[in-house]
Amino acid sequence: MGETTSTWVGLADALHDIVSAQVWDQCLVAWDACKAAGGYASLEKASKQAQLRYWARTQGSTSLVPNVQKLLISPELQDMKTAFSLLQREIVSFLCSGEGRVRFYKPLQGDYSEPPSGFWRQSTLCHYPPRTEPPFFEDVFRACWIQLGSSVRVPVDFIQILQAVEAVTPEPAVSSMKKPGGPGRPEKAETTFARSAARAWLEEEGELFEKRGEQADCERYVLGQLEAKKLTLSEAKVRSVVKEESAKLAAKKDIEKLKAEKEKARKSASNWNG
Structure with missing residues (x-):
């Protein structure tokens, strides 16, 4: 095994290394299902339009009964929301337990700073539905922010984690031609x-x-x-x-x-x- 070193990486870039394999797979499965059904952004837009039509039919009602609102969301979008909720729980848990390994950018200070103990407690992962279809699930996450209380909002792109990276020794180029009797496939x-x-x-x-x-x-x-x-x-x-x-x-x-x-x-x- 090679030597390891530590480097700061963006929270979004390390997303699939932070969350559990089960939740990560659930997010990707839900994402692929949304893409097959027309795209996440399109499904969110259709759901919003369905809600507006429902409000109009109920003479301008400004609230939805929870079970009625659920009917206005496609199964693919509902699965995506469920997966996102599980992702939020694991991200917040990671931030709360990552003291000394998590920092965030302070625009006024112009540099990164490690937050005080308990900073991430009772925080929420928030995001707006995208207007255009993102190519990757990570792009949706990159548009999120961490909301702390009513006034503090930290964009996900402003958060970094300290991650161990294994040093890799460059290997000689391998010919695409398979050697006679040689192992493996080109x-x-x-x-x-x-x-x-x-x-x-x-x-x-x-x-x-x-x-x-x-x-x-x-x-x-x-x-x-x-x-x-x-x-x-x-x-x-x-x-x-x-x-x-x-x-x-x-x-x-x-x-x-x-x-x-x-x-x-x-x-x-x-x-x-x-």
């Missing part, structure tokens, strides 16, 4: 192309995802390049490829930095002896 062309697209983005923008939303930006870029080439790869596989290539480039940079420091120390010792 990598799919779609995956190989996704790796090259991810590396191109990372080399241009930076190998570490230090800013909020950078990982999602890279994933969207790779998916766009795949679509342009009429290639198909799952979002989960693209996310995995992006993480792997980021780790490889970061490790390569660390090795080059270490070599440079050793060379500098060697020249310094040589000059001193001379």
Whole structure:
């Protein structure tokens, strides 16, 4: 097992690592069901319009009986709301137990700050229905905020967590041609192309995802390049490829930095002896 280091990452970028596998899978299943039924944003809009029509039929009533309101929501949207409720419970629980590992950005201060003990207690995860269809479930979460009381609102994009990252030693390039008698199977062309697209983005923008939303930006870029080439790869596989290539480039940079420091120390010792 390689050495590990710690780095601050956006809460949205680490979402699927924070919540339980059961809740994460439930969210993705509900999200895919909404997409198949026309899209999350479209279902939310249709539900809102149905509520407005109901209010009009009841002569401008401004409230809905809970069981009536539930009938105005499609099964797919109701499952999404249930999954989101479970996600909220786990996110709030994580924030409350993450003292020393959670910080948030203070605009007036212009920097991140670790909140005092109990800061996240009795907080709520809130969000507005999106106006346009987000490509990923994480994009809906990225538009959320944490509400504390009546006045404090912290956007999810302003929250970071301290996450352990395993240092990965870059491996030599593997030929797509299978060696006679060699184990395994050659990598799919779609995956190989996704790796090259991810590396191109990372080399241009930076190998570490230090800013909020950078990982999602890279994933969207790779998916766009795949679509342009009429290639198909799952979002989960693209996310995995992006993480792997980021780790490889970061490790390569660390090795080059270490070599440079050793060379500098060697020249310094040589000059001193001379």
